[in-house]
Amino acid sequence: MSTPARLQPGDTIGILGGGQLGRMLAQSAAKMGLKTHIYCPDPGSPAFDVSNTFTVAPYEDADALDRFAAAVDVVTYEFENVPGPTASRLHAKVPVRPGVRALEISQDRLFEKQYLTKASVDIAGFAEINSQEDLDQALQKFNGKGVLKTRRFGYDGKGQLMIRSSADGNGAYAALGSVPAVLEQLIAFECEVSVIVARSLDGTCVSYDIARNHHENHILKTSTVPAGVTAETLNTARRMAEQIVTGLEYVGVMGVEMFLLQEDGEERLLVNEIAPRVHNSGHWTQDACLTSQFDQHIRAVAGWPLGSAQRHSDAVMENLIGFEADEWHAALSDPNACLHLYGKSETREGRKMGHVNHIKAKALTEGET
Amino acid sequence: MSTPARLQPGDTIGILGGGQLGRMLAQSAAKMGLKTHIYCPDPGSPAFDVSNTFTVAPYEDADALDRFAAAVDVVTYEFENVPGPTASRLHAKVPVRPGVRALEISQDRLFEKQYLTKASVDIAGFAEINSQEDLDQALQKFNGKGVLKTRRFGYDGKGQLMIRSSADGNGAYAALGSVPAVLEQLIAFECEVSVIVARSLDGTCVSYDIARNHHENHILKTSTVPAGVTAETLNTARRMAEQIVTGLEYVGVMGVEMFLLQEDGEERLLVNEIAPRVHNSGHWTQDACLTSQFDQHIRAVAGWPLGSAQRHSDAVMENLIGFEADEWHAALSDPNACLHLYGKSETREGRKMGHVNHIKAKALTEGET
Incomplete structure (x- = not known):
């Protein structure tokens, strides 16, 4: 594997996947003078509009992958279900970042839960499920409740x-398709945060403020x-996230x-x-930080130093799903709303069409420092 | 002229000129789900990289202009020297924004100075110069000093x-090429601000904080x-700018x-x-406002409402000119610097290659509102 660790302006980032995430990554790359080459089987990929080059081919097309690898300086991806052989084939020829191991996990x-356990972060109880018998046993352990995935x-x-009950559990393994599964302990959580x-390539970590989802x-x-949590919770969240990426050499x-969770009046x-x-x-x-997550990802995979993750404004991100995107003009009529549309030609139920960042900035005025 | 006043997502903005300004406009358009079609005679235009479509043709090519007009929903431009006949030809078929009159002026x-006088904003003294004799007379009026343009x-x-002296004035009209000119009164100014x-299409104006250049x-x-001026000066600057665009139906x-200027301890x-x-x-x-000037221009020419021009951070924008762009890694090593590179293939002395926004944000932390 060749390792041109650090890219130069004008170099090319290959991106597997041509959806909105690939599109916004390509836009960040262009902003910093990098070229992009999108690889996606879908000829109508929204990322193609803003990239320098694109390849329409299946992820299993070895020849197309080899040509792609030869044409780019580093490969990244916008989705985690990149087939293993695809990632390995590319990895043999060009750096693949964040990394093949992160994909496998x-x-x-x-594998993910086993890795998280090893990385010493707190997770809910879980059990490996390969049969209805495994499921029955695990449910006993978790008081008859859990999420089978x-x-x-x-x-x-x-x-x-x-x-939620032993009745739910009966035949659940078959109902899921009799495929390898895990049972996760059902957690009475207050909300999800992220x-x-x-x-970066040199191991430096930065993490953003957490969001309440x-x-x-x-x-x-x-x-x-802000998510409305204590400073201690914020620090714990960041520490765990940094442990996870560090352990993966991500x-x-x-x-x-x-x-x-709220446990005895304490956040967990x-x-x-x-x-x-x-x-x-x-x-x-x-729209609320000095460096967006897209800019940050591009900086990292280019082998460049990270930017500041400092937040200058409060924000509520609202997804525009399916026909909600028809309400784009409502977002535009609010001067503090930043509209992002993905340029998808067809609106479909449940499809992510765009998002709006509602921003509450601390306004500065002339003379203030 | 057809007037589809307000664009819909998926519509196309035609942009005359393919330099860095056209490139950044195209990036803003894509962010909001609009398509772009760049028209530029230079086959190596940096804006082509990030646009949906482009046309390489001279600005005088009537057929190419007609095809361009038919393919777009509105036309804008990134440079003021768009030939008059080009703008008029397009304007007959599709809205041209900011407008043909703004270009002429x-x-x-x-014409510009005459318009500014009419718009009741303060400008330096000036005189129309069509001969050395005109120049000699005007210089007498302005104490022998001025800038001949x-x-x-x-x-x-x-x-x-x-x-700066009558000696400088001798033969100056010929030295400038004996072309129609103006003499501007030489002003002892403290600095340039902008x-x-x-x-917007409905006449609403917003203006940003002023910059010291x-x-x-x-x-x-x-x-x-901030430019370090008084609040009154800021208000005057905004008022004059808004008078200028309003008078032009811009x-x-x-x-x-x-x-x-500093006059008797007062700013002017x-x-x-x-x-x-x-x-x-x-x-x-x-990187310092909710809505960038590029987003704002796209919103306006699309017939959309304007976004907030509120500033959330202090900023120093630094141009990377010619081989200064080789110092891109220095900008990246400062986490509070936002690097913008234009993707120009060839670095030349005096050529604008990119810029860096050095940002001093008011950091917010979890729990603060």
């Missing part, structure tokens, strides 16, 4: 079953900053979702899930 | 002569905000350069020059 809930390819609430953390129909609807931005955090990429719950950084 | 220093096609200190102002070799080197962003402003486009001295807005 985040593609498999069991496929180990692989779950997102936005897909591939999971909520179990931390966007970045690690609100979901509707298992899809993120809003992220609010290079880039990661989204770390956590459950916030459990890490729920990691995403080895820029994350929807970090979109608020675009 | 800003292309001719005499060609009426058309001057920029970055080109097309002008400084006259205001970025925007006007520092030039080297007649090229802008830094813009600093739609878009304008850069208004002003001289700051004289408008020096207008640029009917986004302006180098407004680049600081990208």
